[in-house]
Amino acid sequence: MWVCGIDETGRGALAGPLCVVAFCSNKMPTFYTNDSKKLTPQKRTEVFYNIINFIKENRKNAFISIKFIDNKKIDEINILRANLLAFEIVIKDIEKKISKKPDIIYIDGDKIPYLPDYNIIPVVKGDSKIKSIQIASIVAKVIRDRLMSKLSLKFPQYNFNENKGYYDKKHVEAIRKYGYCDFHRKSFLKNILQLNFSYNISRKVGVL
Numbered sequence: 001m002w003v004c005g006i007d008e009t010g011r012g013a014l015a016g017p018l019c020v021v022a023f024c025s026n027k028m029p030t031f032y033t034n035d036s037k038k039l040t041p042q043k044r045t046e047v048f049y050n051i052i053n054f055i056k057e058n059r060k061n062a063f064i065s066i067k068f069i070d071n072k073k074i075d076e077i078n079i080l081r082a083n084l085l086a087f088e089i090v091i092k093d094i095e096k097k098i099s100k101k102p103d104i105i106y107i108d109g110d111k112i113p114y115l116p117d118y119n120i121i122p123v124v125k126g127d128s129k130i131k132s133i134q135i136a137s138i139v140a141k142v143i144r145d146r147l148m149s150k151l152s153l154k155f156p157q158y159n160f161n162e163n164k165g166y167y168d169k170k171h172v173e174a175i176r177k178y179g180y181c182d183f184h185r186k187s188f189l190k191n192i193l194q195l196n197f198s199y200n201i202s203r204k205v206g207v208l
Contacts, residue, residue, distance in 0.1 A: 002026045004094055004102040005132025008083060009036070009140040014175075015158065015165035015184045016148050017068040018079065020086035021140040023132050024094045024102050025062035029054045033134040035127040036141035048142040051135055064139065065093040068147075071185045078187070080111065088113040091120075106130045108137065155181050 004024035010016055031050045039047065055062045067089045069082040077085070087107060095101050104119050108126035126133040145164055152161035157178050159170045165183070180189060 001104070002098055002100070002102040003028065003132050004091070004105040005108075005126070005130055005134070005136045006087060006090060006105065007108040007127055007133050007137040007140055008086065009137070009144050010165065011079060011083060012167075013165035013185070014167055014171065014188050015071065015160065015181070016144070016151065017070045018074060018082055018086060019140045019144040019147075020067045020069070020083070020090055021136040021143075022065040022090035022094050022105075023051075023062075023135040023139065024064075024098060025058070025132070027058055027061040028131055029062075029135075033131055033138065035134060036137040037127075039138070041145075044138055044142060047138050051139060063094060063097040064136075065090040065097070066139070066143065067093075071183055074185050075187045084111065084113045088115060091115065091118060106133050108133050151183055155183070 002024055003026070004022055006020065006022045008018055008020040010018045029050070031047070031054070033047055036044055051064075055064055067086045069086050074082045091102075091105060091113070101118055104121065106126055107120060107122050108130075110122050110124055112120045112122050123130055123133065127137040128134075148160045148164040151165075152159070157174045158165075158181065159168075159174065162168075163171045165171075175184070175189065180186065
């Protein structure tokens with residue numbers, strides 16, 4: 001039976017993309033997994049490589065799909081629609097890879113895309129309950145964190161290496177001082193911080 005688990009990271013961030021990952025296998029691994037947020041960075045990386053090795057060793061039995069939705073698209077359609085769009089994209093991608101619809105698709109949370117021909121089950125706090133979701137959660141967290149660390153090299157003033165684009169004191173202070181960069185979600189800054197900036201600091205420091 002092909003079991004698929006889907007999770008996202010970056011949903012509440014002020015900057016950077018949303019990352020959605022689907023993991024699908026008819027042979028679930030036995031190594032330790034957990035909600036990515038409950039793992040130390042070191043342990044999360046260790047499990048991440050266990051996942052990658054498992055997929056490499058089971059090329060016909062385990063597949064992964066990764067989709068980034070950038071901040072501009074999030075601003076255009078809002079975060080919920082971006083999340084649902086990414087869910088749909090990774091589901092269709094997994095279907096192509098296994099040449100059939102997964103027998104069951106678990107999605108973390110209570111929101112699912114409208115795909116009536118698929119057996120999709122929303123699971124609140126699924127990243128603490130369902131192994132396939134935990135795997136997706138870990139992969140999403142590791143690769144998005146790495147991306148934000150790279151962005152931190154271009155935009156050190158925002159401390160992305162530490163906050164990964166989320167709301168923290170240093171990040172907010174930097175936004176107030178420098179304005180936003182090309183990777184900030186302008187809609188989030190207006191709604192959450194209630195700030196309105198007239199210039200874009202990325203013109204001064206460059207983008208990737």
